[in-house]
Amino acid sequence: MNRRFLAGARSGFRTFLPLSIGLIPWALVTGVALTSGGLSVVEAMGMNLMVYAGVAQIATLPLIMGGAPLWLIGLTGLALNLRFLIFSAAIARGFRGMPLRLRIPSGYLLIDGVFALCTERLLKVHDRHWRFGYFVAPSVWGWVLWQVFVLTGVLGAGALPQGWSLEFMATIALMMILVPLSKNRSMLVAALTGGVASVLLRDIPLKLGVIVAILLGIVAGFVASRALAEHKEA
Structure with a gap:
């Protein structure tokens, strides 16, 4: 130290x-x-x-x-x-x-x-x-x-x-x-996508809807991050 x-x-x-x-x-x-x-x-x-x-x-x-x-x-x-x-x-x-x-x-x-x-x-x-x-x-x-x-x-x-x-x-x-x-735009997109998807998919058996919603949120956040990066470079 x-x-x-x-x-x-x-x-x-x-x-x-x-x-x-x-x-x-x-x-x-x-x-x-x-x-x-x-x-x-x-x-x-x-x-x-x-x-x-x-x-x-x-x-x-x-x-x-x-x-x-x-x-x-x-x-x-x-x-x-x-x-x-x-x-x-x-x-x-x-x-x-x-x-x-x-x-x-x-x-x-x-x-x-x-x-x-x-x-x-x-x-x-x-x-x-x-x-x-x-x-x-x-x-x-x-x-x-x-x-x-x-x-x-x-x-x-x-x-x-x-x-x-x-x-x-x-x-x-x-x-x-x-x-x-949520101050980060890509994180906000991921959170909104995952949240909406978890509600829409709540009736899937074995609670698999939560897993699908998480994956959708991650993909949405990744796509948003890449899109924002490309927009800054443009």
Whole structure:
């Protein structure tokens, strides 16, 4: 750790801190859902550590509990996490000059909120130590916050009043993440396409409509990104 790394870490932490509060209800809901789905504390936290993606965990949990085919569970988790492939490609330039031993755990720590808030500035700074600190501080903070409150939800699931409507709080948390992402036109196109498609395809068996909607959103976002790039060059 040098002064440039610490300066970047402080700046990244301050940038992400307000949005990170939105992770708390989403983590609580995930913890409650894992326990309600029949998982033990060890199973729930093991899944949480390995997957580290709340949307994928909650979406695949009913399939796991219902005895769905393994291929469908895997496909659902893969489709829901495909956005991280796009995020990683978009933010990759910020890790130029960093060794593989740092890039691999950084991929595991990458979350929507950090990508939405930190990518633009990360790609503009030339100092690789500052860039890494700017990324890793909010990412580690988000990971710790997520693990702590998922565990809180797992342990306290039975004590939470049924009328608290934590699911609605989780929706608000996801909207807080979506708003910064929607500043990018291609991301907005992807979100609108995926959202509309998920509603239109909601009656497809085995919840495959969600997977199709995600793929359509990704394709639409990619096409929009290419079209915007070509328009700028013209």
